[in-house]
Amino acid sequence: xxxxxxxxxxxxxxxxxxxxxxxxxxxxxxxxxxxxxxxxxxxxxxxxxxxxxxxxxxxxxxxxxxxxxxxxxxxxxxxxxxxxxxxxxxxxxxxxxxxxxxxxxxxxx
Amino acid sequence: xxxxxxxxxxxxxxxxxxxxxxxxxxxxxxxxxxxxxxxxxxxxxxxxxxxxxxxxxxxxxxxxxxxxxxxxxxxxxxxxxxxxxxxxxxxxxxxxxxxxxxxxxxxxxxxxxxxxxxxxxxxxxxxxxxxxxxxxxxxxxxxxxxxxxxxxxxxxxxxxxxxxxxxxxxxxxxxxxxxxxxxxxxxxxxxxxxxxxxxxxxxxxxxxxxxxxxxxxxxxxxxxxxxxxxxxxxxxxxxxxxxxxxxxxxxxxxxxxxxxxxxxxxxxxxxxxxxxxxxxxxxxxxxxxxxxxxxxxxxxxxxxxxxxxxxxxxxxxxxxxxxxxxxxxxxxxxxxxxxxxxxxxxxxxxxxxxxxxxxxxxxxxxxxxxxxxxxxxxxxxxxxxxxxxxxxxxxxxxxxxxxxxxxxxxxxxxxxxxxxxxxxxxxxxxxxxxxxxxxxxxxxxxxxxxxxxxxxxxxxxxxxxxxxxxxxxxxxxxxxxxxxxxxxxxxxxxxxxxxxxxxxxxxxxxxxxxxxxxxxxxxxxxxxxxxxxxxxxxxxxxxxxxxxxxxxxxxxxxxxxxxxxxxxxxxxxxxxxxxxxxxxxxxxxxxxxxxxxxxxxxxxxxxxxxxxxxxxxxxxxxxxxxxxxxxxxxxxxxxxxxxxxxxxxxxxxxxxxxxxxxxxxxxxxxxxxxxxxxxxxxxxxxxxxxxxxxxxxxxxxxxxxxxxxxxxxxxxxxxxxxxxxxxxxxxxxxxxxxxxxxxxxxxxxxxxxxxxxxxxxxxxxxxxxxxxxxxxxxxxxxxxxxxxxxxxxxxxxxxxxxxxxxxxxxxxxxxxxxxxxxxxxxxxxxxxxxxxxxxxxxxxxxxxxxxxxxxxxxxxxxxxxxxxxxxxx
Numbered sequence: 001x002x003x004x005x006x007x008x009x010x011x012x013x014x015x016x017x018x019x020x021x022x023x024x025x026x027x028x029x030x031x032x033x034x035x036x037x038x039x040x041x042x043x044x045x046x047x048x049x050x051x052x053x054x055x056x057x058x059x060x061x062x063x064x065x066x067x068x069x070x071x072x073x074x075x076x077x078x079x080x081x082x083x084x085x086x087x088x089x090x091x092x093x094x095x096x097x098x099x100x101x102x103x104x105x106x107x108x109x
Numbered sequence: 110x111x112x113x114x115x116x117x118x119x120x121x122x123x124x125x126x127x128x129x130x131x132x133x134x135x136x137x138x139x140x141x142x143x144x145x146x147x148x149x150x151x152x153x154x155x156x157x158x159x160x161x162x163x164x165x166x167x168x169x170x171x172x173x174x175x176x177x178x179x180x181x182x183x184x185x186x187x188x189x190x191x192x193x194x195x196x197x198x199x200x201x202x203x204x205x206x207x208x209x210x211x212x213x214x215x216x217x218x219x220x221x222x223x224x225x226x227x228x229x230x231x232x233x234x235x236x237x238x239x240x241x242x243x244x245x246x247x248x249x250x251x252x253x254x255x256x257x258x259x260x261x262x263x264x265x266x267x268x269x270x271x272x273x274x275x276x277x278x279x280x281x282x283x284x285x286x287x288x289x290x291x292x293x294x295x296x297x298x299x300x301x302x303x304x305x306x307x308x309x310x311x312x313x314x315x316x317x318x319x320x321x322x323x324x325x326x327x328x329x330x331x332x333x334x335x336x337x338x339x340x341x342x343x344x345x346x347x348x349x350x351x352x353x354x355x356x357x358x359x360x361x362x363x364x365x366x367x368x369x370x371x372x373x374x375x376x377x378x379x380x381x382x383x384x385x386x387x388x389x390x391x392x393x394x395x396x397x398x399x400x401x402x403x404x405x406x407x408x409x410x411x412x413x414x415x416x417x418x419x420x421x422x423x424x425x426x427x428x429x430x431x432x433x434x435x436x437x438x439x440x441x442x443x444x445x446x447x448x449x450x451x452x453x454x455x456x457x458x459x460x461x462x463x464x465x466x467x468x469x470x471x472x473x474x475x476x477x478x479x480x481x482x483x484x485x486x487x488x489x490x491x492x493x494x495x496x497x498x499x500x501x502x503x504x505x506x507x508x509x510x511x512x513x514x515x516x517x518x519x520x521x522x523x524x525x526x527x528x529x530x531x532x533x534x535x536x537x538x539x540x541x542x543x544x545x546x547x548x549x550x551x552x553x554x555x556x557x558x559x560x561x562x563x564x565x566x567x568x569x570x571x572x573x574x575x576x577x578x579x580x581x582x583x584x585x586x587x588x589x590x591x592x593x594x595x596x597x598x599x600x601x602x603x604x605x606x607x608x609x610x611x612x613x614x615x616x617x618x619x620x621x622x623x624x625x626x627x628x629x630x631x632x633x634x635x636x637x638x639x640x641x642x643x644x645x646x647x648x649x650x651x652x653x654x655x656x657x658x659x660x661x662x663x664x665x666x667x668x669x670x671x672x673x674x675x676x677x678x679x680x681x682x683x684x685x686x687x688x689x690x691x692x693x694x695x696x697x698x699x700x701x702x703x704x705x706x707x708x709x710x711x712x713x714x715x716x717x718x719x720x721x722x723x724x725x726x727x728x729x730x731x732x733x734x735x736x737x738x739x740x741x742x743x744x745x746x747x748x749x750x751x752x753x754x755x756x757x758x759x760x761x762x763x764x765x766x767x768x769x770x771x772x773x774x775x776x777x778x779x780x781x782x783x784x785x786x787x788x789x790x791x792x793x794x795x796x797x798x799x800x801x802x803x804x805x806x807x808x809x810x811x812x813x814x815x816x817x818x819x820x821x822x823x824x825x826x827x828x829x830x831x832x833x834x835x836x837x838x839x840x841x842x843x844x845x846x847x848x849x850x851x852x853x854x855x856x857x858x859x860x861x862x863x864x865x866x867x868x869x870x871x872x873x874x875x876x877x878x879x880x881x882x883x884x885x886x887x888x889x890x891x892x893x894x895x896x897x898x899x900x901x902x903x904x905x906x907x908x909x910x911x912x913x914x915x916x917x918x919x920x921x922x923x924x925x926x927x928x929x930x931x932x933x934x935x936x937x938x939x940x941x942x943x944x945x946x947x948x949x950x951x952x953x954x955x956x957x958x959x960x961x962x963x964x965x966x967x968x969x970x971x972x973x974x975x976x977x978x979x980x981x982x
Contacts, residue, residue: 087894089893089897089898092894092897092898092901093563095901099904101629103908
């Protein structure tokens with residue numbers, strides 16, 4: 001059966017969780033704070049600034065979700081990204097990250 | 110204890126009003142038709158005694174102190190000349206009503222050996238022989254038919270004289286504006302047609318007797334039975350002076366509020382015209398002195414030197430024909446030089462509407478049916494409609510305030526409503542006369558007056574030049590600390606400095622409509638503060654400006670007249686439809702005083718709050734899961750419950766999704782009743798409106814909605830269904846009729862969409878079966894951010910081991926701050942407000958006005974449950 005590909009899960013993280021996923025694939029939603037050529041500064045849900053090495057062009061939204069590999073506790077190498085518009089509740093997302101890595105981890109891939 | 114010598118004679122004469130000390134020789138209780146007890150006293154001055162009625166407001170005295178043998182000081186009284194029929198003749202009796210008295214000694218053995226009083230001088234009243242001559246006034250000593258009316262000069266016994274003044278018994282009560290119940294003749298306080306004339310008694314039959322001497326069928330009231338009293342004879346026509354004797358209510362000039370000459374009151378007189386008895390509006394005669402000089406009054410030809418022919422009886426039936434004469438009789442009460450008083454059936458009796466004497470609102474009473482007041486309209490209500498057993502009706506009301514500070518409400522029903530609604534403007538001064546006084550309907554009227562005015566056919570409301578003396582608005586302030594003891598539901602006036610103002614929020618009313626509310630805190634020098642809620646239009650005006658100025662640092666003074674006390678969360682105040690809200694009123698002394706107090710340091714004073722903080726925000730519907738609706742039995746027990754859920758449409762029944770609705774207006778709204786298509790030919794007929802109409806197709810969709818806890822069936826009407834389906838009912842029907850596949854498409858695509866839904870859960874009885882029916886009031890796209898927060902709340906609770914999805918717990922006070930969750934903005938104005946600690950039920954101001962059958966009683970229902978609180982579910 002062709003189902004969802006879970007061979008390479010990318011859990012949703014915020015800034016402080018990056019350190020635990022070095023070299024692994026993650027998904028991070030952040031608010032665009034600055035763009036320099038191929039590099040993007042994102043403010044994560046818990047206020048840390050993440051540097052994203054872009055592969056292609058970044059979406060033009062205020063909030064974007066970047067899926068990629070963690071290079072260092074502050075940097076992410078993008079593989080794909082999605083725009084989340086300009087209306088996104090970062091507080092909720094932050095809580096989600098905490099819950100899905102904490103008590104309810106078994107519920108998540 | 111010394112009794113006033115000659116007191117009885119003095120009272121019954123036209124002497125200048127005095128305070129008399131008399132002894133009470135007997136007390137008898139009589140019942141008014143309206144159930145109120147009245148007391149009849151036999152008063153004696155040691156030599157003579159006479160029967161007097163005690164004004165109803167003094168009835169308590171009898172209960173407490175007044176008893177047989179006690180000594181009374183009569184400070185105010187009035188005499189009424191009542192035409193009555195004793196046996197077969199018309200006679201006139203004097204009825205004395207004690208308006209104010211004091212018990213100076215509670216017990217005393219009987220002083221002297223008083224006999225019933227008769228005035229010898231009256232006996233000979235010329236008129237005696239001919240009724241005609243006589244001015245009505247005289248007291249016809251009842252007894253004795255012997256002197257046919259004569260003695261009293263009572264209106265010629267000739268006439269059938271049915272009841273006095275009663276408009277011809279023929280019953281067109283309307284003629285006199287007699288109480289509608291009329292129907293039969295004697296109404297108006299006329300003694301029931303039955304024999305015994307009861308003087309002035311309100312007809313024992315129908316017609317409410319307002320304070321008229323009890324109807325004792327049979328016993329002439331108060332008439333000194335035995336002695337053929339003299340009074341009857343009108344002063345022998347010598348002119349006003351002569352008229353004196355009875356005609357004039359003793360103090361002519363001054364009697365308290367009632368007897369005041371001007372007022373032309375008829376006490377206990379058979380319902381005179383207007384007034385409580387619904388007597389003819391015109392008639393007043395008694396005493397309508399209107400201006401006519403001091404003695405005006407009764408029968409006395411006080412007015413103009415006309416011979417006593419007064420037609421006293423006028424009011425009552427004066428001549429069957431044209432009665433309703435002008436109100437204050439002013440002159441001419443008798444004035445009928447041309448012969449015997451024209452009673453009944455003898456052509457129109459001229460009644461003058463002479464210059465009305467204005468009486469203070471506070472002295473309006475049920476004994477006086479000819480009055481005029483000059484007052485400013487302080488408040489005018491909208492036209493309200495209602496439906497009761499007799500059909501539908503409408504009314505409007507306005508509040509009047511006069512120079513003495515008296516306030517009373519006036520109501521115009523149906524035709525009167527149409528006639529006067531446009532003519533009356535708030536803020537202007539009017540002369541109101543020829544209307545009837547009814548007891549105030551306490552559940553609709555919160556003014557401080559005992560009565561309310563009902564406009565009638567002959568009523569007059571004339572605009573007059575503004576009177577600076579009449580204040581624009583009269584306040585009776587209660588200090589905030591005193592409010593603590595005021596029971597909920599009562600109306601008060603308050604003034605305070607605004608401390609803080611909150612945003613306005615939208616609230617769903619019990620009937621489904623939405624309105625706005627804005628809360629604020631005010632405080633005063635008593636050191637207390639209280640929450641005031643402005644509803645409806647007031648929430649924006651002056652709510653907006655209040656918020657702006659307070660935010661800017663200025664604290665304005667807020668004065669509210671007729672605010673309703675609520676006891677939710679301590680004590681709170683709310684505006685109702687009859688409230689008036691003023692900001693920094695310039696001509697209110699207390700406001701200026703508060704301003705000074707505040708500026709000089711009051712602002713720094715700590716204020717203990719009467720209203721416990723409820724976290725502000727609006728009162729949102731309670732958020733529940735679908736299974737809770739059944740589990741908790743929401744909606745059972747009479748009151749519908751309004752709840753909010755987030756659910757997904759599972760299934761739409763695709764038959765009977767719409768019905769033909771009547772588009773015609775009914776009672777102010779659209780009828781919307783299902784039209785019948787009996788003939789099957791496409792002609793639709795509305796049973797309620799009684800005519801054919803082109804149908805307006807409206808949705809009535811039965812659907813199943815589900816959430817994680819369960820699923821329920823709801824019905825969506827025209828308010829919510831178009832949102833779900835995407836097209837109006839008429840269009841969907843057309844697609845269906847045409848067999849258009851788009852119909853199936855639309856129905857299907859409505860499924861499996863999630864919405865935030867507001868549901869009304871109510872009991873419905875159909876064919877003896879009572880079931881819970883749930884209707885979908887509105888459906889909106891969910892706000893995922895807010896919904897997420899709510900879910901996070903719940904997760905947090907579960908983590909702490911608290912219960913979620915349970916019945917609501919009364920607020921522990923204070924908005925709860927849920928751990929770790931940033932509350933994004935406060936619940937927005939719309940329907941949101943998920944459980945977040947706010948939304949405890951707000952006070953319920955009753956908006957309702959009048960309306961039989963409880964119509965138009967827009968209340969703001971309590972949403973299904975008590976405080977929403979943190980526990981929120």
